[in-house]
Amino acid sequence: MLEVRGLSKRFGRAGILAVDGVSFAAAGGEVFGLLGENGAGKTTTLRMLATVLQPTSGTATVNGHDLVTEATAVRRQIGVVSSEPGVYDRLTPREHLFYFAGLHDLPRAEAGRRADRLISRLGMEEFADRRSAQLSRGMKQKVALARALLTDPPVLLMDEPTAGLDVTSARVVEEFIEESRSAGKSIIFSSHIMSQVEKLCDRVAVIHRGRIVAAGTVTELKSRSLQERFEDVFVRLVGEEA
């Protein structure tokens, strides 16, 4: 479903290497975790996969479409959720969904049906027609989840989607990820919260200073590094690289 091959990104005149030859693959029905500290390169990797940033080198295939040469086609295959809900304050959640449906060329009637379904599924009925400025962060993140699923994309890119959320709202996001996996979607999930990665991800890549330093299932990584706690695995991997 998603295959990343040697993806790199350099920034600015100084040519800072934010992502350095990252490669991984995620199949349908799989949650693939990108685990790393702040500034490790997770967000830059996900932004490249979302076609918002151009890779300096390397590429990826998203549901058969090349990231570099078929960016528009890739955008039709992905749903994006980040730590910042990115919701328009003066629009209602329903208007927000209609806007993104329009950007994805969904006919209005179909957009209405999908919006209704997602509003019901995520329990947004109470606030679906209220201006978003009045909504809590958790409510806004539900709008972002609905937006990501609006076109029923096969690939979901989720960059620290529970950051800043209370426990209940974070739980909604986690359930969303689990349901999406069951629906056969390929989910790239970035986080620096070990427990969450351990709970949600089928496979994990530990990213440090722009490079993947280890990849595998959580169990594999634990056994490879002879650690019982996943946090210790991570500290050891990152420490070895430091």
Added chain:
Amino acid sequence: MKRSDFSWRHVGVVFRKELLDTSRDRRTWFGMVIMPLLLVPLLLLAMPVVVEGQMEKVRQATVRVAVVGAAHHPGLVDHLKGTDAVEVVTAGDPEADLADRRIQAIVYLPEGLAESLAAEIPAPVRVAYDGSDQNSVEAQGRIVRALSAYSALIVAERLAARGMDPVILHPLGLSVENLAPPRRMIGFALGLIMPMMLAMWATLGGLYAAIDAAAGEKERGTLEPLLSAPPARIAVVLGKYFTVVLTSMIAAGISMLGMVVAFTIRPTALLGPGAAGTASLAEVLPPAAAGTIFLVALGLAGVFSALQLAVSLRARSFREAQTYLSPLSLMIVMPAVFTQFMAPDQVPTWFYYVPLLNSLMVFKEALMGIVNPGHIVTTLAVSLVGIRLTLGFAVASFRREQVLFRV
């Protein structure tokens, strides 16, 4: 980005959303509707009334005048005392009193004035006033007129003593007449104020919409989901651009509406002194003038909307964008003030090749009833080039990662 990725439908989707979003923003309403609707009638109606009221107050007020050397010609002092709204007072230190505004003028009569006049020898009479005080300036005028009248009386007496009729001093029966028709007088008055108003609203009316559509997207974190949606960047920019242009044009249109309202309420307010009669709105703003103003305003809005979008995108937040864009108002007001009293048919040709200056001049021409197709075409062509450049700059900005993410 392939050309085939571009779709006008996406432009429409972005445009409709931006329009809905901006129509719910109080700041946009304030800048787009309330300010132009209030400011134009205020400048056209209230300002002249306030200024005229102030002038009238000065004209009505009695001025206090000290005469130094009054004993040198009591008759002249009596003449001053008999002058309307002039009070002759005694002052211990007249210059200090003038500085403190206790009196408004000083008349210095030289020693031996009466004798000099009797001997028909010219005598110096000095009038001192405070040029920084409006009442003192008025007093100076009244005193000079009173002294001139007294002088004329003496001349008349001298001529009579010589058996001559004083009328010989006025061989020309002078009369002054303003032949400019009311339409031209109104056009002249509008030409002083409206070009600045039109330029201001056509360029700055959409300022908040532009900031919200670029820096606002960044600040809210909505730019990333938007850019990861299928529309080509150029479609996103055009959708936003047309919203800013429309907002600016609504603001410019409302400033014109303010002008029409002011004109309808009190058409005579725009007639200068000496003009009689009035003109209809159709005479003042015929369809050709309205059409010219619309097209030129559209050109201005087109150039500045793209510029504002591009500059605003370079900011991290709404506030930062406001800081970047606030000098723009100065950039517009300065040339408007600079050209306020220039006659559009007497400025050098190069004026019509300079963006903004040309628009200000063509607005003025249209309001004054001058139709110069060469000026209109040149101005519109310059605006088209400007739109091509600034819009290109805006699209390029939306494609630059360094600008989008400040990396």
